[in-house]
Amino acid sequence: MGRIPCCEKDNVKRGQWTPEEDNKLSSYIAQHGTRNWRLIPKNAGLQRCGKSCRLRWTNYLRPDLKHGQFSDAEEQTIVKLHSVVGNRWSLIAAQLTGRTDNDVKNHWNTKLKKKLSGMGIDPVTHKPFSHLMAEIATTLATPQVTHLAEAALGCFEDEMLHLLTKKRIDFQLQHCNTNVAQGNTSSPCISTKHDENDDTIEKIKLGLSRAMQEPGMLPPNKIWASTGVTSPNFAGTCNDFPSSVNAFLCCPSSFSNEGALSPWNHSMCTGSTCTTGDQQGRLHEMLGNENGEEFEGGKEIRKVSSIFNTDCVLWDMPSDDLMNPII
DNA sequence: AACGGCGTCAACCGCGGAAGG
DNA sequence: CCCTTCCGCGGTTGACGCCGT
Numbered sequence: 001m002g003r004i005p006c007c008e009k010d011n012v013k014r015g016q017w018t019p020e021e022d023n024k025l026s027s028y029i030a031q032h033g034t035r036n037w038r039l040i041p042k043n044a045g046l047q048r049c050g051k052s053c054r055l056r057w058t059n060y061l062r063p064d065l066k067h068g069q070f071s072d073a074e075e076q077t078i079v080k081l082h083s084v085v086g087n088r089w090s091l092i093a094a095q096l097t098g099r100t101d102n103d104v105k106n107h108w109n110t111k112l113k114k115k116l117s118g119m120g121i122d123p124v125t126h127k128p129f130s131h132l133m134a135e136i137a138t139t140l141a142t143p144q145v146t147h148l149a150e151a152a153l154g155c156f157e158d159e160m161l162h163l164l165t166k167k168r169i170d171f172q173l174q175h176c177n178t179n180v181a182q183g184n185t186s187s188p189c190i191s192t193k194h195d196e197n198d199d200t201i202e203k204i205k206l207g208l209s210r211a212m213q214e215p216g217m218l219p220p221n222k223i224w225a226s227t228g229v230t231s232p233n234f235a236g237t238c239n240d241f242p243s244s245v246n247a248f249l250c251c252p253s254s255f256s257n258e259g260a261l262s263p264w265n266h267s268m269c270t271g272s273t274c275t276t277g278d279q280q281g282r283l284h285e286m287l288g289n290e291n292g293e294e295f296e297g298g299k300e301i302r303k304v305s306s307i308f309n310t311d312c313v314l315w316d317m318p319s320d321d322l323m324n325p326i327i
Numbered sequence: 328a329a330c331g332g333c334g335t336c337a338a339c340c341g342c343g344g345a346a347g348g
Numbered sequence: 349c350c351c352t353t354c355c356g357c358g359g360t361t362g363a364c365g366c367c368g369t
Contacts, residue, residue: 015362016364037355038353052338058356059338089358102358105358110334110336
């Protein structure tokens with residue numbers, strides 16, 4: 001049972017490659033090319049698995065590879081493409097000159113995921129955490145919503161509190177410091193802040209509960225169903241949420257019904273502005289024809305042109321209010 | 328100086344699909 | 349068609365270096 005191993009594990013070296021091994025592999029490939037990886041280590045005089053040789057070549061030795069830091073533009077491209085194609089690293093890497101899928105994957109896992117999370121965006125769905133919470137709420141009956149709100153707040157409390165109370169807390173701290181500086185130590189700074197936070201939670205819960213009771217709450221996730229695309233990364237549009245939820249969830253007017261064709265508007269608009277022209281061109285090139293109707297060789301078809309909306313902001317707050325406004 | 332925690336990145340593993348007999 | 353082999357992909361692991369205590 002089981003799969004035949006790609007090589008005899010007893011006879012192959014594993015772990016880090018030495019410069020000598022790199023030289024052997026590089027010079028062999030320079031002479032003979034990369035046909036038949038299984039034979040390459042034997043012919044090149046390497047005690048390595050063919051698979052290991054391929055990996056070493058494609059991820060490190062290839063002369064067209066770019067080593068070093070990812071630029072801002074590259075990061076933006078990764079985030080945008082990831083929001084469209086998910087963890088298809090080879091596809092994403094193909095859009096970045098000199099980067100491998102391993103590079104992109106590592107960079108995503110070590111840097112970009114954290115950056116997005118720090119901004120209050122779920123790196124899996126590319127939606128604000130709070131948006132997800134409201135989305136879950138729409139699937140529940142009204143009596144359950146209060147419980148949901150409580151449970152969800154346990155998950156997203158930090159982000160929501162940050163967004164909703166940052167200005168107020170900043171003001172309180174300033175106010176408190178001023179009092180201390182003036183010798184007025186009777187001001188209950190800490191307890192006031194705590195009470196305000198509790199108050200904010202109650203307001204959020206109340207708002208969410210009300211939101212769930214408004215008509216027309218269910219977001220139109222027919223976009224994906226109608227095109228046959230099976231994506232767990234559904235996102236509704238801003239306009240489909242009631243104002244009480246929209247207040248801290250959505251982009252403004254640019255999310256028209258046309259914009260709703262792309263569920264990824266939020267991630268496309270990370271930060272205060274959206275994709276630049278030439279980036280859009282490359283993405284269009286990758287995603288399909290000028291009409292944006294083709295996707296990856298026709299395997300998956302849907303409209304993509306609306307991904308590249310401009311002038312939108314992630315929140316209805318200035319970007320410097322985000323936890324970590326890096327993009 | 329020693330240690331532990333953490334982040335980064337190269338490398339490995341196993342699976343699925345393509346190609347060829 | 350079926351089977352085998354090979355390749356590519358994405359997830360995971362482990363080594364290593366840095367940093368704080």
